[in-house]
Amino acid sequence: MFLEKYDTIVVGAGHAGCEAAAASANLGCSTLLVTMSLQNIAQMSCNPAMGGIAKGQIVREIDALGGYSGIVSDNTAVQFKMLNKSKGPAMWSPRVQSDRMRFAEEWRLRLERTPNLDFYQEMVKGLLIKNNKIEGIVTSLGIEIKAKTVVLTNGTFLNGLIHIGDKQFGGGRAGESAAFGITDDLVKVGFEAGRMKTGTPPRVDGRSLDYSKMREEPGDEVPNKFSYSDETKPLTHQMLCHMTYTSNEVHNILREGFDRSPMFNGRIKSIGPRYCPSIEDKINRFADKERHQLFVEPEGWNTVEVYVNGFSTSLPEDIQFKALRSVEGFEKVKFFRPGYAIEYDYFPPTQLKHTLETKLVEGLYFAGQINGTTGYEEAASQGMMAGINAALKVKEQEPMILRRDEAYIGVLIDDLITKGTEEPYRMFTSRAEYRTLLRQDNADFRLTPKSYEIGLASEKRLRRMEHKFNESEKMVNFFKETSVTPEEANPILEAKESSAMVQSDKMFKVFSRPQIELNDFLKFDKVKDYVAENDLDKEIIEQAEIQVKYSGYIEKERNNAEKLIRLEDIKIPENFDYHKIKSMSIEAKQKLSNIRPVTISQASRISGVSPADISVLLIYMGR
Template sequence: MFQEIYDVIVVGAGHAGSEAAAAAANMGSKTLLVTMSLQNIAQMSCNPAMGGIAKGQIVREIDALGGYSGIVSDKTAIQFKMLNKSKGPAMWSPRVQSDRMRFAEEWRLMLEATPNLDFYQEMVKGLIIEDGKIKGIKTSLGLEIRSKSVILTNGTFLNGLIHIGEKQFGGGRAGESAAYGITEDLVNAGFEAGRMKTGTPPRVDGRSLDYSKMREEPGDAKPDKFSYSDETHALKIQKSCHMTYTSLEVHDILREGFDRSPMFNGRIKSLGPRYCPSIEDKINRFADKDRHQLFVEPEGWNTVEVYVNGFSTSLPEDVQFKALRSVVGFEKVKFFRPGYAIEYDYFPPTQLKHTLETKLVEGLYFAGQINGTTGYEEAASQGLMAGINAHLKVHEKDPFILKRDEAYIGVLIDDLITKGTEEPYRMFTSRAEYRTLLRQDNADFRLTPMSHEIGFASEKRLRRMEKKLKESEAMVNFFKETSVTQVEANPILLEKETAPMLQSDKMFKIFSRPQINLDDILKFEKVKEYIATHDVDQEILEQAEIQVKYSGYIEKERNNADKLTRLEDVKIPENFDYTKIKSMSIEAKQKLSKIRPVTISQASRISGVAPSDISVLLIYMGR
């Protein structure tokens, strides 16, 4: 069946695997996507949503590079929200509520329309490793499929174990079997493995809920979209979510089941996601809280299935049911399925290079939850980068690595391979030193030219980005060059309770005032004339506003990034012997020898490596 040697084999078709396969195939590699179920490609295993705080920036970055997640999210969205609009633009984060069934369907259709991509449904039970290089995979039917590179994106399936109360059974997610064999092959090859945990809430029948008792949560009045391309459009009709709360009564019912909870009786020993705790973990850790928010999220346009966001649990199903029936609006709730926790194997990501290629086996890449991350967006971005770099390596081209000042994806990967993680890693804006540079609105400016240069982003994408950049720069120059008089400006300034002008001044200075927003500037006749003459759309106006208002902050952050970039240029020899440096701490020697940083900058970010250790290292290297 498989006589040819593939350039890239991707194992697993979740969010990481789907992006990896699409990237490698679109760049020209002969690619095979192997999954245990072709019906569940890019399945939303947990919440039916994409984006959110920092995650929305990642989806925009994936789209700017040429990935599919933004387009699929737009085409299957049922609601759009821009989170954190009350804060500065560095914090704005797009999020969509998705139609779960249509999301998976759209992903499959897009993958099937991708050239150079083959599909195969079967369990991968092992790897073919020869002389420290990956040579292919072994399946449960005994097939050996040869490849020049392999990307593992196994999600929660590696030796997956599902917990519901005192019951436990093997599974990768509800209704699907776990994958066995790969972990054992990797451990035999010298890899360090660990266990992690995640969980999911019950799914319920929306017809059994009383929404009149809950608070409606509609989408934005003027919804935006994820993709920078013209393949998608903003929603015209949206579906509302709802909000309700737990109570002390609900908490007391949940506590009744703690003695049967796998989290508290020792059955689950691995760590779960800190920032998405189970409901039992929340009421245990935050015992002073009388209630917790529950977001009632529809799973699609037409289905009655509902996701109870905030009620992730592995308590016995009878306790889940009894507690949820005590929540306002859920008095007559009917379950589609109970919530559960799942434990699975992962491999500490300090065993990877920045390309996501493993240090131990050449041509083998890890992406997604196998690296200890949580979230569709984090997984998808890793898959994209692994797919790009597997293609580049196979075709003997330079690797593609994003720096911390270039993308949240760069922050994510650098954090993983430099610091590692002992609990499911989730991206936040606070993890990025340069978040004013890494905004959701400018991901195309930052990344599309770089992606086009390596042969990934299309010419059409690049031209569209260049047009947007040219128009926004022209708008900013208009504000810098256009003067307004006191007569024109002062009525607007006084209305906003800011000091009036004493003489004519440039519009840029007026717009820079914190009290003056875009709506105020649009009142000036000169601005109205410019917009009409140049056919300026909302996207360009918002981009110009950000450039005007935050130009000082952006310039300062760019200067800081440039200073630190100089450390990125100081390379550490590949086989550098840290044990020779007598004046370096033992911990630093151990960490540096294990992680093998490529640059001084990366070495400085390793936990346990002090600034004094970096100084000693620089002196030893003759710097």
């Protein structure tokens, strides 16, 4: 039924598992994707959307590396929005509303077309570990499947427990059973395990809603897309989303169920996501707020199912129904299914290396919610990096580790490994100290060459990136070399309430003014002629605009990042004994001994390790 020994086995076929399997297989490794249900590959368990603030940057990075999330998102989108356009480009974040059923179908068909990839449907109940090295998996039928590396992407399935009011039952998500056995095997060999919680809102029948009472939320007038490749196209028409609000009446109805809420009566003991709280948590924590936003999101082109974003809850189903019927536009709502909370096992990620390989068991990798993260995008990026590094290990090549100044993915993994997490970790732009360098528009510049080097990104991808890079650089140089007269510029400057020019100056300086935008650039005849002569597309022009307007900020961050890289170059010996450094704090010794950072830079980011501790460590190492 199986190969004698696979290079990589991926357990779980959610967003992390799909990217892990694709990366390993596309790097030429024999790969087996094992899931409890082949019908639920890449299931969007929660909201039908990809991207968002910081998350959109991650999807672009996955795409730049040669992953599938961006392409699948583009091909199954129903609406596109670039968030934060009123702010600087470091904050711009793409997001698509997705067709849930088509998203899963597209992922499965794409994986089935991927060479070197086998599939198998069954629960994995255990791991084959010998002498602290992974040797394969054991299924619920007792079948042993051998592998050189194993990637665990179990999501919310490990000992999953679903809560709806005072009812609870085992499950990995609605309608699917939980997975048992893996946690016990890992704890036996010394892993520390914990519990986390997440939740989801009710799904409702769109035919029962009165959209005339809600505010329309359209997509962008000129939609963009995620993938840098020419394999996808922007949407030509989009679906509407809507917004409505809760009220004091809704809040009072919800409070009626608090005595039966597993959150408040002690049944749920684990911690949920801070930045995506349940509706009962919102009205409890923010009692002074009279209303909360609810985004009414269609599940796809051809279905009437609707996702009520902002109404995540584990309250009793009768309370959910009664409260939602008091929301404007929902007076006659019919439920497809109630919301619920789910508790599941995770493993504190300080037990991992930066490759996402575990420190205790060689060849075993963790990715996604098993590491304490929340979100499709965070999971997919970890899956991709685990799949890449598992394949590179099999091929006896150097691992791929992304620095904090190279990718949001690098920030995400570094945060998990050096700081750990006791609550579901979600990516934000504020977590990245070099976010001006890590924009959504330049992920291909940052990552495609690295991916091409290991054999994942195609040569076509690389050439496309190089064309964009070269043409945008040429356009920046054109602005630096070309002058503009007051007669040409002043009418446009005055219209933008920018001070008039008194003498000719270089376009670069004029276009650096904060009031001047892309459309203003294109009003100058010299620029229009240059664009036409060189047949430049919007992507190249936008890249040139960012380089002109934010060159000072970009250069400053690049200098700061170079200082960080110097610390990254100072390696700490693998078995360094921190306890022999007498002048280091006890907390620092314990944290450093437990986490075992690879470089001084990583050590400096560990919570509880002070600058004084780092200075002592540098002196002790002769630096």
